[in-house]
Amino acid sequence: MLKKLAFIIFSCIVSLSYAQNNTDFCKQMDALNQRVQQHHFRPKPLNDSLSKSVFYSFLERLDENKRFFQQSDLLLFQSDEFQIDDAIASGDCSFIEKYSTILKQRIEASKSYVASLKNETFDYSGRDTLYFSAEAKSGYFKDDFSFKKYWNKRIRYSILDHLVEQDSAFSYLEENFKSLEAEAKPKIIQNQLCLLDELLHKNGEMDIFVKESFLNAFANYQDPNSFFYNDSDKSQFEDSVSNHQLTFGIDTAKNKNGDIVIAYIAPGSAAFLNGNFEENDVIKSLTSPIQTLETFCVSNEDISAFTSNEKNETIIFKIKKQNGSIQDIQLTKTELKVEQNSCTAFIIKQKYNFAYLNIPSFYTDFDSPLGNGLAHDVANQLQILSKENVKGLVIDLRFNGGGSMKEAAELSGLFINKGPLAILKYGNGDTFTITDHFKGTLFNKPIVILIDNFSASASEFFAAAMQDYNRAIIVGSPSHGKASAQVILPLSETDDLGFCKLTIEKFYRVTGKSHQSVGIVPDIILPSLYDVFKTNEVHSPFALSNDAISPNLRHISYKKLPMTEIQSRSKIRVENNESFKAIKSINSTMLNNYIDRDLSYALTLNNIYDDVKNYNDLWTNFYQAIDLTTKNIIVKNTAATRSKLSDADIKLNKILIEDISTDIYIHEALAILSDVRNIKLH
Known part of the structure; x- marks a missing residue:
């Protein structure tokens, strides 16, 4: 248990029961504040600024899409806006009760009204308008009239959307609308009632959901990666980074x-x-x-x-x-x-044999004395590749959100001949250099590392080290921009109050620079579906700032590759690649027509049909373009993998090979590896 907790990662009976739960919440609130003040990398003071930010973040968590609270509720809540810091300091947690009570009342009122719509004849003539705006922030309901208007319109929209999704022929929908609507209406209403019931029982019960939402709002105010964890949250997180x-x-x-x-x-x-x-x-x-x-x-x-x-x-x-x-x-x-937390190398047959290795996360083994996790598994795969005569390696870190920093450091050591890897900085200003002390490498051929906007934390640690040592060419999109490490701590000695995951340190590249809120900038940038989608950490509220420190140790890089020529060749290929053109096109269309859309239209079957059809056609055309322009490459298992494949593995293995063989980003990474080899041979 200690090893797990120290792992750095990136009526009367009812009244008595409620009072007991409220007592626990008071203890949780106090303990969380103490943990933050004692252990967080840069704890924020208890003041009005904290109070205001936590207050609005808390409301956002309770009613994210402003579907329940009314403006009169906000007037009642407003007294807490600048008092939360005082409540935390004094241990007075009585303020929390009204949020749970009112939210339950509003959800129950929504259920009651939605249920009553079963007997109402809906108007689809277009007298009501649907509004879509990325910039306009919706407000809370003014009164019961606006609340009922919202839910009435929402149910009507859901019915039309359901009908359009069920049948692609508008003429059929139009001709049979009356019977189709009568059949769909009770299903849509019942589904919405069920979704509202789910909210009432969220996290087991509404009271718990409200209290944990507040604890998370407080933790998240410190930085985007600090959270309150209940028992289930903690277990799920540890499972996600364990093998x-x-x-x-x-x-x-x-x-x-x-x-x-x-x-x-x-x-x-x-x-x-x-x-x-x-x-x-x-x-x-x-x-x-x-x-x-x-x-x-x-x-x-x-x-x-x-x-x-x-x-x-x-x-x-x-x-x-x-x-x-x-x-x-x-x-x-x-x-x-955990099968998702394992890695297997594949051989890609081209003019030269190259290897491909997807790293899903920087998982570890909490219970192993040696902590054998990702780095151990990759070392085994590199030993296997040494018998396959490969001339280069593609390491795929796309959508890898991180995990164990220890594994990231050990993985880096497999590819460099010892030296500093990163610098940790603690809240008190002290620093510690993470170093690979072992001479030699397990793989010395060219490497391309694929990253994207969702490559974060330990992924960035590894990619940064490989880039700073000129050991790999980083390809893809700028990474997430999380250069911090977290620890899970109990809120009490008996674990009965839950846990918190807190940011306790920042890490810096061996150059002293930080990629916090900036990300790892690839040597070769490729178009992405997610370009300018604001998914990176810098767009998160309360993100840590970017800075730099002075390194104490000098790292000795490998010889620089002729990047100008390699970049030029890649640029020409990408500009002439129809698949990458399709990616640029759909990214632009998604941004302009959907992500940043400013649109309104009358609530009619025809308008919703056109909107849904346009969206579906956009993706259909995109996938067709990708399928028509992407050629399959030959992908095979290593001899060691083939000898161990069971009947249960064969189907999944076939899917993996198909995905690799048609992935245009892997195609370009292989082309870059070929360029590196050809340039070196000249």
Whole structure:
């Protein structure tokens, strides 16, 4: 447990119960503030600035799309705007009660009104208008009239949108509209009622959701990567960066009827070995020693949170089989390898043999004395590649959000001949240099590293080190811009108050520069679907600033490659590549017509049909353009992988090979590797 917590990552009965929960919230609020002040890299003072920011962030979390609160509620809440800092300092948490009470009332009122629409005849003549604006910020409802107008319009829009998605022929929809609308209306209303019920039971119950929303608003005010974690949050996060986990081996999903069903059973898992579970079984309830969760109108996220909670090690699954029978099956978690957190090299056959390696995350093994995780797995793959006569390597870090900094440092050491890798800076100003002390490398051929806007934290640590040592060519889009490390800390010695993930240090490149809020800028930038979409950390509220420090140690880089010529060749290829042209085109269209759209039209079947059709046609044309212009390349498994593939692996392996063979970014990375080799040979 200590190892996990120290891991750096980037009526009367009701009244008594409520009072007890409120006491816990007071303790959580106080403990979180103490942890922040003691451990955060740059804790912000308790003052009116904090109070105002936390207040509005809290409201945003409670009612993100302004669908529930009214302006009269805001007048009531407004007294807290500059008092939250005083409440935290004094330990007075009574302010929280009204938010939960009013939010429940507003959601219940929404349910009541939406249910009443079943008997109302809707107007689709276009007398009402739909507005789409990226810049205009919607306000809270003025009164009951505006609240009812919103929900009435929302249900009508959902019905028309559903009809258009169900049938692509406008003439059919127009001719049969009356019967189709009558059939769709109760389904759409019931679905919306179910979604509202999910909100009422979010995080188990509304009171808990409201309190955890406040704790997260407070933590997030410090920086975008600091959070409050309940038991389930902590378990899910650790599972995401671990190569082993305690699990039932069941993935769930919602079917069209709104039931929670078993979508996948992991081979070798507890559910698999039990033998009584089947895909498409409906889960009716989950019972742990602590509580029972009924699954009707509960989100799939809440199901995942319940099953991943480390305190729910044994659960009774009430299952409805496809033959209609009901079974109660008790299941206890067992340890299972996380297949998503593993890496396998592929061989790409061209003029030269190149290798491709996707790194999904910087996962680690919390329970191994040696901490064998990603770096250990990559080292094994590099040993395998040494027998395959490859002339270069593509390492794919796209959509890799990071993980263990230790793994990132050890991975860097596999490719450089010792030296400083990065510099950590603590809140008190002290610094520590992370160094690879081991001579030699496991791979000395050319490397291209693919990154994108979602490559973050440990991914950026590794990419920066490889770029600063001239050890790899970085290709793709500027990365996320997260140059900070976090630690998970308990809020109490008994873990009963939950946990917090806090930013405790920033890290800098060996040059002393920081990529915080800037990202790793690739040596060769390729067009991306997400260009200018504001997904990077710099666009997050309260993002840490960019700065620089003076390094104490000098790093000895490898010889510089002729980047000007390599960049020039890549630029010519990209400008003449129809797939990259299609990416530029759809990015521009998405930005202008959807992300930054400023549009309004009458609420009619015809207008919604045209809007949906235009959007679907945009993506259809894009995928057609990609399919027509992208040639498959020959991708094969290494000999070592082929000898170990089981029947269960073959289908997934085929999909992976197909994805690699048609990925234009991998194609360009391979072309760059060929350029490096050809230029070196001359």
